[in-house]
Amino acid sequence: MAKYYFITGTDTEIGKTTIAAALLKCAGEQGKTSLGLKPVAAGCEMQEGMLKNEDALQLMSASTVTLDYQQVNPFALEAAIAPHIAAEQANVTLSVEKIASSIRDAAMINCESEHAVSIADLVLVEGAGGWLVPLNKTEFFCDIATNLQMPVVLVVGIRLGCINHAMLTVQAIAASGLTLAGWVANCVDPNADVVEDNIDFLKRSINAPCLGVVPHFDQREIKNSQLPFAITDEASPHLDVEPLL
Numbered sequence: 001m002a003k004y005y006f007i008t009g010t011d012t013e014i015g016k017t018t019i020a021a022a023l024l025k026c027a028g029e030q031g032k033t034s035l036g037l038k039p040v041a042a043g044c045e046m047q048e049g050m051l052k053n054e055d056a057l058q059l060m061s062a063s064t065v066t067l068d069y070q071q072v073n074p075f076a077l078e079a080a081i082a083p084h085i086a087a088e089q090a091n092v093t094l095s096v097e098k099i100a101s102s103i104r105d106a107a108m109i110n111c112e113s114e115h116a117v118s119i120a121d122l123v124l125v126e127g128a129g130g131w132l133v134p135l136n137k138t139e140f141f142c143d144i145a146t147n148l149q150m151p152v153v154l155v156v157g158i159r160l161g162c163i164n165h166a167m168l169t170v171q172a173i174a175a176s177g178l179t180l181a182g183w184v185a186n187c188v189d190p191n192a193d194v195v196e197d198n199i200d201f202l203k204r205s206i207n208a209p210c211l212g213v214v215p216h217f218d219q220r221e222i223k224n225s226q227l228p229f230a231i232t233d234e235a236s237p238h239l240d241v242e243p244l245l
Helices: 016-029 054-062 083-089 096-107 142-148 162-175 195-205 219-223 230-238
Strands: 003-009 034-037 040-042 045-047 050-052 075-077 108-110 122-130 152-157 180-186 210-214
Touching: 003 016, 003 142, 016 034, 016 054, 016 122, 016 152, 016 180, 016 210, 016 230, 034 054, 034 096, 040 083, 040 122, 050 054, 050 075, 054 122, 054 230, 075 083, 075 096, 096 142, 122 142, 152 162, 162 180, 162 195, 180 195, 195 210, 210 230
Parallel strands: 003 122, 003 152, 034 122, 040 075, 152 180, 180 210
Antiparallel strands: 045 050
């Protein structure tokens, strides 16, 4: 039976893509097929004659199932700003209906069934920013997860204010009627204080499994690596994908 999840975060720039890619890699190492999708991406650059996004490419690199770029990231926006504004500037219409349809076409035959069928054992759909980032004037990224009834994986950026951001997001997910399938503590701030205390509080307070605690990595050293998306390989040993499978 296929497993599919919506990946959200407590904020922007807290490592959703790295965590999603690392989970996909973990699934592949267990002999499972995996697929990561980034339906909407702002901050794309022209590569090989089309707009491409580094997050989408990282997910593709970690997936065992190969799709065309346009299937992974059908809505590629050039401006590195809020997606709904980037879409307006590019005269692109974003809607839950269009995005949900693209996800179904790319990965899922019947995602509303209790026994969902998919081209991969594990499908991760990454949102943008946090839970309530707008798609347009009336819809939000969380509405995609609600439309598809996808369980949610929450990436918590461990830094000052993370407890408040995490607990508010957990409450919002519950209010949407969706299941929080798991969460990851991603240590994004190397100068953060009382990190272990904050993580211990979240473990006690969030009624979902902690899939791992990912330490802070020196991004400059990793970017100098000869391996593409080496950060995925650094993060994956700290994660447990089993609860999602």
